[in-house]
Amino acid sequence: MKRWNLSIFLLLYTYLITMAKKKGKINYKLSWQFGNQLFLAVLILAFIIFIYSVLAEDKQAEKVTYLPLSELAQLIDDEKVSKIAVAGEDLEITLADETLKKSKKETESSLSQSLVNYGVSAEKLKKVSVEVNNSYGLSFWLFNIIPILIPIIFVLALLWFISRQMKGASMQAFTFGQSRARLIDPKDTSQRVTFQDVAGVKEAKDELGEIVDFLRNRKKFLDIGARIPKGVLLMGAPGTGKTLLARAVAGEAQVPFMYLSGSEFVEMFVGVGASRVRDLFNMAKKSAPAIIFIDEIDAIGRHRGSGMGGGNDEREQTLNQILVEMDGFEPTEKVIVMAATNRPDVLDPALLRPGRFDRRVMLDQPDKKDREEILRIHAKKKPLSEEVDMMVIAERTPGFSGADLANVMNEAAILAAREDRLKVTQYDLLRSVEKVMMGPERKSHILSTQEKKITAYHEMGHALVSSLLEFADPVHKVSIIARGNAAGYTLKLPFEDRKLQSRKEFWADLAMSLGGYAAEKMIFDDLTTGASNDIQVATALARDMVTRYGMSEEIGPVALDSGARASVTGGWLAEKVISEDTSRQIDEEVSKLMNGALARAEEILQTNKKALDSLADELIKVETLEREEFEKLLILNGIKPKEKPETRKEDVIL
Secondary structure (H helix, E strand, C coil): HHHHHHHHHHHHHHHHHHHHHHHHHHHHHHHHHHHHHHHHHHHHHHHHHHHHHHHHHHHHHHCCCCCCCCHHHHHHCCCCCCCCCCEEEEEEEEECCCCCCEEEECCCCCHHHHHHHHHCCCCHHCCCCCECCCCCCCHHHHHHHHHHHHHHHHHHHHHHHHHHHCCCCCCCHHHCCCCCCHHHCCHHHHCCHHHHHHHCCCHHHHHHHHHHHHHHHHHHHHCCCCCCEEEEEEECCCCCCCHHHHHHHHHHHCCCEEEEEHHCCCCCCCHHHHHHHHHHHHHHHHHHCEEEEEEEECCCCECCCCCHHHCCCCHHHHHHHHHHHHHCCCCCEEEEEEECCCHHHECCCCCCCCCCEEEEEEEECCHHHHHHHHHHHCCCCCCCCCCCCCHHHHHHHCCHHHHHHHHHHHHHHHHHHCCCCCCCHHHHHCCCHHHHHCCEECCCCCCCHHHHHHHHHHHHHHHHHHHCCCCCEEEEECCCCCCCCCEEEECCCCCCCCCCHHHHHHHHHHHHHHHHHHHHHHHCCCCHHHHHHHHHHHHHHHHHHHHHHCCCCCCCCCCCCCEEEECCCCEEEECCCCCCHHHHHHHHHHHHHHHHHHHHHHHHHHCCCCHHHHHHHHHHHCCCCEHHHHHHHHHHCCCCCCHHHHHHHHHHHH
16 A cells, blocks of 8 residues: 555656646746645645555554464354354454454355365354345445545546646736736726816816717717817826826716726737737727727837837837727727827827827816815815815915825825824925925934024025015925925925016026025035035026026027937937037026026125024024014014015006
8 A cells, every 4th residue: 555655646746747847848937836736735645645544554453363264163163153244255253252353264165165164063053143244235345445546536636736727827828918908897986087086187178078978979970070089198297197087088988998008018028019909909899989098108109210218129019009900990989099198209200190199188287276176186085174275285386296286185194193183284284295395304303503503594595585586486484494305495485376487587596596505605604515405406597597598698599408309299309519619608607697696695685684683593493484474574674575466566556
């Protein structure tokens, strides 16, 4: 029996190793699976062998002594046998003292004939109870065959299971060409998004409303001969809501929404991307009306032949297949392809031509009113305190995208929960805005008395210059509590969102940026590294004024920004070669702007030195001044705070 168990074990082990080697030639990732399966098989087989061995030992322990037929005949003559049970050739003998013995009879003759041959008389034999059992019944065969069949059946079942697993793993090579798109069913209300869940972007929603109308009632368009756009390209900065808006279109139209990223098309195997594109479009046509959404399409839709993206042939094959599939649409096809990108300048012109992505929807950063609506949407599931004013938060977040505003609301809720409060307050929201903009407070970063004084004068230099320049933005907060990499900060924000900025506003920003530098130089007759970032920002702004915006009187309206960039049409703007003389002129103009702004900041601070000292001393005491407190201090020092545009006298006269 031990040899038989060892043979099965060796057979199983050899089979598994052979199959593992074969599969290893196809996919080396399967080796770990084979190792686990082999270990499991050996463990189970060893357990069965152990159980069988224990049972066999128990059975052997119950073994009784075998008697020769001659001794059995003698015991019968001595009348010491009470019963004999016959089962084939086996004899089970029960003696008069209830002792059990076993023996074997001759196969050629019956038991009685054998005993007579040994001299047992008929009278003695009649006194023994002889019981003949059928040794060829079902129980006999089951009892003798099951111990052999169970290990064989187990081994066969295990081999079948492992073969099936290996077959499934090997078949994965044939599923690379299938689409990896996720599907949102229109009946799934938990994932459904509508236009009501998207604030702002009114023009974009109007444009996409036609797509919804077509998916609901295409006959209206076809009867008048109109052809709905096959593709819609959503363009905008990161976080402006491109993906959310695409899901809202599917939610409004109540059609299946298949979405995936552009990078999911391309694999290391040649032709996989094109195969996935075909499979995706086939799925969409079967589920029509439906929407296909490809996020970050610039991953595969880059300009061909430009060298961008590494000249990947597989990526270009995928792009070619997308172009072919979109051209293959019939005018009545109820499948809309939507895509999103924040890099429309690098897309291939074949994608943007009419008949493919022929409608482009631009998503701008939300204005103040839109930001308020977005904040209210993200605040629906958050308990707010009664004093919360979303308009104040919207005013403090110019340039924030929808994703940034969602992060502001989430950070405010985290701050409230951290302090064991049940509602989000206005204070939480204001702190979360600053945390998103500049990072968390570094309360462990304790400044020395001298550093605290330098930081206070530095920040008040910014704030005072900004308050006294006509075209500078008003100050909303001044603090010397470290945030991020800054030892302190001055938060200045415009009253209204601006799409255009004038030269005077840029020049005021330069002077404000250098206000801290001028304050340190004037008060301490020394300079620190705290103004390094201010100088970098101001220098970059001054250079843009000269090279990009044509705001230099000496150089004039000439674009001198170097560097090649792709245009929206797919072409390339050639690199502008700047002569040494022009480069010297640019440096001189930048230096002129910087020095002029510094001189203006120094003039303001020198004229209002008393106010600067008073404001800096107060900032050292309280460490943080909000807008209301700061404006009260300005009034006490004879400085009139800036007014909102709607309250200015000239606006009232107009």
